[in-house]
Amino acid sequence: MGFTVLPHRARYSVRRERGQVMPKQVRGPSMHDVAARAGVSHQTVSRVLNHHPSLRPETRDRVLAAITELGYRRNLAARALVTGRTQTIGMVGPDTADIGPLSTLHAIEKAAREAGMSTLMTSAEPARAQVLETVEFLLGRGVDALAVAAQQSEITMAIDQLNLDVPVVHLLAGDQDVTLAASVDQQAGVRMALGHLRDLGHERIQHISGPLTFGEARSRRATFEAFIASEGLELLPILEGDWTADSGYAAGRDVAAEATAVLCGNDQMAFGLIHALHDRGVSVPREVSVVGFDDTAEARHSLPPLTTVSQDFAAVGRAAVGLIVARLAGSDDAAPLIQPELLVRESTAPARG
Amino acid sequence: MGFTVLPHRARYSVRRERGQVMPKQVRGPSMHDVAARAGVSHQTVSRVLNHHPSLRPETRDRVLAAITELGYRRNLAARALVTGRTQTIGMVGPDTADIGPLSTLHAIEKAAREAGMSTLMTSAEPARAQVLETVEFLLGRGVDALAVAAQQSEITMAIDQLNLDVPVVHLLAGDQDVTLAASVDQQAGVRMALGHLRDLGHERIQHISGPLTFGEARSRRATFEAFIASEGLELLPILEGDWTADSGYAAGRDVAAEATAVLCGNDQMAFGLIHALHDRGVSVPREVSVVGFDDTAEARHSLPPLTTVSQDFAAVGRAAVGLIVARLAGSDDAAPLIQPELLVRESTAPARG
DNA sequence: TTCCGGACTGGGACCGGTCCCAGGCTAGCA
DNA sequence: TGCTAGCCTGGGACCGGTCCCAGTCCGGAA
Numbered sequence: 001m002g003f004t005v006l007p008h009r010a011r012y013s014v015r016r017e018r019g020q021v022m023p024k025q026v027r028g029p030s031m032h033d034v035a036a037r038a039g040v041s042h043q044t045v046s047r048v049l050n051h052h053p054s055l056r057p058e059t060r061d062r063v064l065a066a067i068t069e070l071g072y073r074r075n076l077a078a079r080a081l082v083t084g085r086t087q088t089i090g091m092v093g094p095d096t097a098d099i100g101p102l103s104t105l106h107a108i109e110k111a112a113r114e115a116g117m118s119t120l121m122t123s124a125e126p127a128r129a130q131v132l133e134t135v136e137f138l139l140g141r142g143v144d145a146l147a148v149a150a151q152q153s154e155i156t157m158a159i160d161q162l163n164l165d166v167p168v169v170h171l172l173a174g175d176q177d178v179t180l181a182a183s184v185d186q187q188a189g190v191r192m193a194l195g196h197l198r199d200l201g202h203e204r205i206q207h208i209s210g211p212l213t214f215g216e217a218r219s220r221r222a223t224f225e226a227f228i229a230s231e232g233l234e235l236l237p238i239l240e241g242d243w244t245a246d247s248g249y250a251a252g253r254d255v256a257a258e259a260t261a262v263l264c265g266n267d268q269m270a271f272g273l274i275h276a277l278h279d280r281g282v283s284v285p286r287e288v289s290v291v292g293f294d295d296t297a298e299a300r301h302s303l304p305p306l307t308t309v310s311q312d313f314a315a316v317g318r319a320a321v322g323l324i325v326a327r328l329a330g331s332d333d334a335a336p337l338i339q340p341e342l343l344v345r346e347s348t349a350p351a352r353g
Numbered sequence: 354m355g356f357t358v359l360p361h362r363a364r365y366s367v368r369r370e371r372g373q374v375m376p377k378q379v380r381g382p383s384m385h386d387v388a389a390r391a392g393v394s395h396q397t398v399s400r401v402l403n404h405h406p407s408l409r410p411e412t413r414d415r416v417l418a419a420i421t422e423l424g425y426r427r428n429l430a431a432r433a434l435v436t437g438r439t440q441t442i443g444m445v446g447p448d449t450a451d452i453g454p455l456s457t458l459h460a461i462e463k464a465a466r467e468a469g470m471s472t473l474m475t476s477a478e479p480a481r482a483q484v485l486e487t488v489e490f491l492l493g494r495g496v497d498a499l500a501v502a503a504q505q506s507e508i509t510m511a512i513d514q515l516n517l518d519v520p521v522v523h524l525l526a527g528d529q530d531v532t533l534a535a536s537v538d539q540q541a542g543v544r545m546a547l548g549h550l551r552d553l554g555h556e557r558i559q560h561i562s563g564p565l566t567f568g569e570a571r572s573r574r575a576t577f578e579a580f581i582a583s584e585g586l587e588l589l590p591i592l593e594g595d596w597t598a599d600s601g602y603a604a605g606r607d608v609a610a611e612a613t614a615v616l617c618g619n620d621q622m623a624f625g626l627i628h629a630l631h632d633r634g635v636s637v638p639r640e641v642s643v644v645g646f647d648d649t650a651e652a653r654h655s656l657p658p659l660t661t662v663s664q665d666f667a668a669v670g671r672a673a674v675g676l677i678v679a680r681l682a683g684s685d686d687a688a689p690l691i692q693p694e695l696l697v698r699e700s701t702a703p704a705r706g
Numbered sequence: 707t708t709c710c711g712g713a714c715t716g717g718g719a720c721c722g723g724t725c726c727c728a729g730g731c732t733a734g735c736a
Numbered sequence: 737t738g739c740t741a742g743c744c745t746g747g748g749a750c751c752g753g754t755c756c757c758a759g760t761c762c763g764g765a766a
Contacts, residue, residue, distance in 0.1 A: 027437055027721090027722095030721090030722055030723085031722065031723065032722080040745080040746085041745070041746045041747075042722090042723085042746090042747095043724090043725095043745075043746060043747080043748095044744090044745065044746075046723070046724065046725095047744095047745085049723095050724085052744095053743095054742085054743055054744055054745090055743095055744075055745090056743090056744065056745095059744080059745085073492065073493055074493070074722090074723075075434070075495070075721085075722050075723065076430075076493065076494055076495055076723090077429075077430045077431075077433035077434040077439065077495060077721085077722080077723085078430075078434050078721070078722035078723035078724085078751090079722080079723050079724075080430035080723090080751095081428070081430040081431050081434055081721090081722080081723070081724090081750095081751045081752065081753085082722090082723060082724045082725075082750070082751045082752095083723090083724070083725095083751090084380055084751080086430065093459075102455045102456075102459070103455075105474075106446075106455070106476065109474050109475065109476060110476065113475065113490065118473050118475075118490075118494050119473070119474055120471050120472070120473060121458075121462050121472055121473075121474045122462065122466065122471075123459065123462060123463065137466065137471070139426065140426055140427070140429065141429055141471050142428070142429055142430060244650065245650060245651055245653060245654040246653070246654070248654070249654055268650060268651065271651050271654045271655065272654045274654075274656070275654040275655075275656060275658070278656055296651075297597065297598060297621060298598060298621065298624055298649075298651050298655075300598060300599070301598040301599070301601070301602055301624045301625045301628040302624065302628075302651075302655065302656075303627070303628060303631055303655075303656045305628070380751090380752095383751090383752055383753085384752065384753060385752080393715080393716085394715065394716045394717075395716090395717095395752090395753085396715075396716060396717080396718095396754090396755095397714090397715060397716075399753070399754065399755095400714095400715085402753095403754085405714095406713095407712085407713055407714055407715090408713095408714075408715090409713090409714065409715095412714085412715085427752090427753075428751085428752050428753065429753090430751085430752080430753085431721090431751070431752035431753035431754085432752080432753055432754075433721095433753090434720095434721045434722065434723085434751090434752080434753075434754090435720070435721045435722095435752090435753060435754045435755075436721090436753090436754070436755095437721080
């Protein structure tokens with residue numbers, strides 16, 4: 001065999017375009033470079049990276065040394081090309097910057113990274129076309145799974161009906177019948193809150209729900225109605241907000257005069273409600289008790305500090321990633337229902353009279 | 354030439370592992386499939402996708418038809434492998450689920466998608482090792498650029514000193530001297546707030562700053578001191594919080610008795626402060642005026658509704674993506690300073706006496 | 707008629723990994 | 737001693753795009 005002169009692999013190159021000089025992408029060392037340095041084949045390097053059992057420790061060490069010396073970094077594009085897996089979870093978040101969904105996404109991201117995966121974040125408005133476009137975008141990026149944290153039925157159902165090839169996990173989908181979900185036990189949360197109010201002697205309790213386009217809002221509302229009925233209490237008209245403090249404020253005008261307690265669908269609406277009651281000269285909690293949902297950062301320091309149902313969003317995120325990883329490995333894992341917690345503060349007090 | 358029997362390309366295959374049957378990745382149609390269907394070469398398909406000018410419209414249409422018929426989707430891994438670009442921005446967010454940074458990240462995501470890029474979200478605690486690990490993770494995923502929305506100096510500086518091959522944009526870095534930044538004009542914000550208080554007749558104004566490990570907190574503090582000096586007012590001791598409402602509550606104990614107004618580094622601390630003042634029997638705004646920063650969703654409905662400086666986080670996110678896209682295209686774009694806005698509500702009133 | 711340039715198209719190398727297959731070596735057993 | 741099994745390693749095809757190069761066809765100029 002004779003010598004073969006291989007062309008030098010350029011690390012830097014320039015491309016002329018309209019007279020300009022443009023820096024092209026810098027490429028790091030490849031598996032072949034590592035192999036050459038360690039005096040082994042590229043295949044052996046691959047085996048080291050994938051923890052193959054049959055490897056002489058000495059060889060392994062030599063390869064690892066070469067890797068650190070060269071600052072070698074595995075090219076995920078090449079890997080994805082052949083395996084067909086990108087190790088990426090696509091997240092569909094809401095269009096708004098609400099703390100609930102966002103912190104769930106945040107939790108997914110952390111859990112995913114621990115599992116060696118990364119997360120692609122997107123957001124979608126609750127319109128079918130928008131949702132499909134978003135999903136198409138994620139599939140185009142080759143995600144291995146979808147995590148949906150946008151809970152409007154329109155979004156949840158649109159995605160679930162697509163029958164995608166990749167696993168899809170819905171977060172906090174409430175009463176919606178989806179294939180795979182990670183959720184908080186909404187019924188338990190509502191019962192704890194109402195039990196607390198009943199124990200304080202309240203008998204005329206009103207509910208300001210979130211928008212009924214949300215499965216969670218429907219779950220809480222249904223549980224509320226069931227509780228009132230089972231306790232034989234009077235059912236006051238249920239008001240519907242849109243999660244914002246503004247809507248809570250607006251609902252404050254319609255709160256029944258005889259109500260002595262109000263259960264709000266989230267903390268924001270509770271803040272708005274308290275503001276409205278204050279403007280009407282109604283004292284919280286002396287005249288009316290108020291309970292929220294979520295335990296936002298402000299709840300502890302609102303006036304008065306808010307009694308609320310705390311939901312462990314981080315646990316929901318971890319559960320979702322657990323489901324995804326299990327699915328990708330081919331096994332089925334049951335989705336746990338995460339238990340909420342009631343935090344009693346100063347916005348609730350014994351019923352007057 | 355004779356016939357050649359090509360092996361049928363399996364779309365589905367199974368792999369046996371410990372007796373289990375495991376579904377392998379389903380692969381969609383490739384460029385070659387489209388080419389075959391349209392009766393052209395793969396190269397022509399590529400040209401259609403990349404909007405090459407020299408293409409007969411008829412050919413183009415035939416290819417496009419084949420694409421929709423087959424439901425072809427371009428494989429980004431293959432594309433990234435050869436171009437060396439992944440069309441992905443890596444985001445380094447804070448470890449906490451604070452609304453400010455999170456909504457900035459949210460804005461980046463939207464802007465990136467409009468620019469045809471996607472975003473990889475991560476979070477890092479402000480420890481050098483953690484930051485490096487996070488950056489390493491992102492580089493390992495082959496991101497084309499970095500957007501840093503975690504504003505502690507420790508994080509900002511650690512990243513900026515790495516001298517990475519990819520462009521790095523810092524968001525809301527405050528007074529920090531970084532190469533590329535998208536920020537809100539903090540000086541203007543502070544001056545507007547203080548100007549408002551001065552116009553109301555306040556002469557003894559105190560400041561509760563964010564932690565001085567944050568460039569923004571330092572920026573605001575420095576501007577505060579400069580303003581007090583230039584107006585010839587008395588400089589009261591500056592208190593330092595950690596952005597949380599808890600720390601605002603704690604700072605409430607140390608607010609000087611002679612202070613008639615307090616400028617808080619963010620809304621959360623303002624809420625905590627108002628809570629503390631209320632517990633001390635001090636009325637806001639009758640005895641003490643309070644101004645916040647950020648205009649969180651709750652600020653409108655806190656008791657009293659909070660006067661605050663609003664920052665357009667979405668604009669910051671868009672600006673950051675603009676900078677990144679420009680850099681990747683080889684041109685330099687100047688970073689605009691986004692202007693804040695003062696929202697006067699009911700937590701400020703004329704000075705007493 | 708011949709030559710030439712531009713519009714349009716195709717062939718094949720290449721990016722950097724993983725997978726399948728096969729080969730060398732050593733140890734264990736008949 | 738000969739054969740086989742298992743450990744360890746290497747060679748090459750392949751994933752699905754992009755890029756470089758070259759070829760065909762056509763109209764207009766020489």
